[in-house]
Amino acid sequence: MANSERNRKILQELVRQPDNSRCADCGAPDPEWASYKLGVFLCLNCSGVHRSLSSQVKSIKRDFWEDKLVEFMKSNGNASTRAVYEKAVPVYYYRPTPNDSVVLREQWIRAKYERKEFTGEIKYPPVSYTTGFYEGMLWKKGKENTQFLKRKFVLSDREFTLTYYNKEDESKGPKAIIAIKDLNATFQPEKIGHPYSLQITYQEEYHTRNIYVYHENPEEIVAWFNAIRAARYAYLKTAYPTGSDEELVPMITRNYLKEGYMEKTGPLQKEPFKKRWFILDSQNRKLLYFKGQLDAEELGAIFIGTEGNGYSVRECVPNNARGNKWTCGVMLVTPERQFVFMCELEGEQKEWLGALKQVLSRPMSPQDYTTEAKIKYKR
Numbered sequence: 001m002a003n004s005e006r007n008r009k010i011l012q013e014l015v016r017q018p019d020n021s022r023c024a025d026c027g028a029p030d031p032e033w034a035s036y037k038l039g040v041f042l043c044l045n046c047s048g049v050h051r052s053l054s055s056q057v058k059s060i061k062r063d064f065w066e067d068k069l070v071e072f073m074k075s076n077g078n079a080s081t082r083a084v085y086e087k088a089v090p091v092y093y094y095r096p097t098p099n100d101s102v103v104l105r106e107q108w109i110r111a112k113y114e115r116k117e118f119t120g121e122i123k124y125p126p127v128s129y130t131t132g133f134y135e136g137m138l139w140k141k142g143k144e145n146t147q148f149l150k151r152k153f154v155l156s157d158r159e160f161t162l163t164y165y166n167k168e169d170e171s172k173g174p175k176a177i178i179a180i181k182d183l184n185a186t187f188q189p190e191k192i193g194h195p196y197s198l199q200i201t202y203q204e205e206y207h208t209r210n211i212y213v214y215h216e217n218p219e220e221i222v223a224w225f226n227a228i229r230a231a232r233y234a235y236l237k238t239a240y241p242t243g244s245d246e247e248l249v250p251m252i253t254r255n256y257l258k259e260g261y262m263e264k265t266g267p268l269q270k271e272p273f274k275k276r277w278f279i280l281d282s283q284n285r286k287l288l289y290f291k292g293q294l295d296a297e298e299l300g301a302i303f304i305g306t307e308g309n310g311y312s313v314r315e316c317v318p319n320n321a322r323g324n325k326w327t328c329g330v331m332l333v334t335p336e337r338q339f340v341f342m343c344e345l346e347g348e349q350k351e352w353l354g355a356l357k358q359v360l361s362r363p364m365s366p367q368d369y370t371t372e373a374k375i376k377y378k379r
């Protein structure tokens with residue numbers, strides 16, 4: 001069939017155009033699917049979400065395309081469809097990347113095409129996360145146990161706080177008032193064991209604190225996430241009044257560069273190795289370690305400076321067994337101390353070395369010097 005051959009060629013040319021060469025929803029390169037209802041080119045994962053919304057999708061390589069559908073793709077495409085459905089995306093709204101949690105991708109696609117949240121029409125009542133105030137129940141993990149209990153959370157971007165209460169009744173006062181100032185939120189489905197779950201991290205005096213929450217409803221947890229981002233953005237605007245969106249948006253929330261178990265010994269390097277959960281927070285240049293992966297409070301924090309001021313990292317071979325079960329060593333040197341960590345597998349060791357080197361190679365900002373001084377002071 002000459003037509004089908006010709007149509008396939010037209011589609012191949014269309015998908016090579018700059019606007020179409022990345023997935024319309026997550027930005028993954030070389031999309032191989034398309035929605036012929038919306039006229040956008042999509043990656044395999046996003047096409048799956050579209051199919052579940054009963055938006056018709058086809059493979060641009062394997063499926064048969066009728067002439068009129070090819071014409072439709074030609075006259076639409078990613079850029080013109082985006083101009084309609086992404087006309088008014090709030091600057092703080094999280095746009096998922098190919099590596100993000102499934103729930104973020106799904107809800108972004110639903111918010112865009114199904115709920116039409118970004119078409120620029122004024123909605124009443126306004127979309128919940130845009131109002132500067134958010135409240136509701138979330139399941140929160142207990143501090144000392146693994147049980148999740150329903151807690152009331154209230155977010156205020158006037159006070160710049162996230163508050164939670166132990167009972168639905170607020171008269172007994174809040175259990176905790178968390179400042180938005182240094183709060184971070186990140187999706188953690190694997191660690192928490194629930195697809196719609198968040199790790200919320202904040203500073204309490206000199207400690208880093210974590211709380212772990214989830215909601216049964218995917219739309220609700222993503223609304224919470226974007227409400228928190230809206231409040232963080234409003235805070236950053238007041239803290240850095242001259243900062244551009246380009247500078248502020250990456251500071252709203254962040255994913256951690258690397259997390260995982262390593263074995264750690266003490267300052268004399270003679271102490272028995274203990275298994276600890278590590279989180280590398282690239283933005284704050286901190287390597288935090290915890291007893292368990294869902295702990296509320298860290299056991300310690302190591303500041304990661306630059307090679308120029310006495311920090312370095314290298315592979316190391318353990319010379320004698322001191323209770324370590326693992327043998328792939330990482331040596332982290334700071335001006336005060338050498339840290340020896342053991343990874344279970346070589347791949348893990350490579351990833352830790354790479355991630356730590358990435359932080360080491362970034363120049364330090366004035367804010368980083370403050371963080372460094374605070375960590376030293378705590379010790």
Ligand SMILES: [Zn+2]
Pocket residue numbers: 023024025026027028042043044045046047
């Ligand atoms: Zn995609």
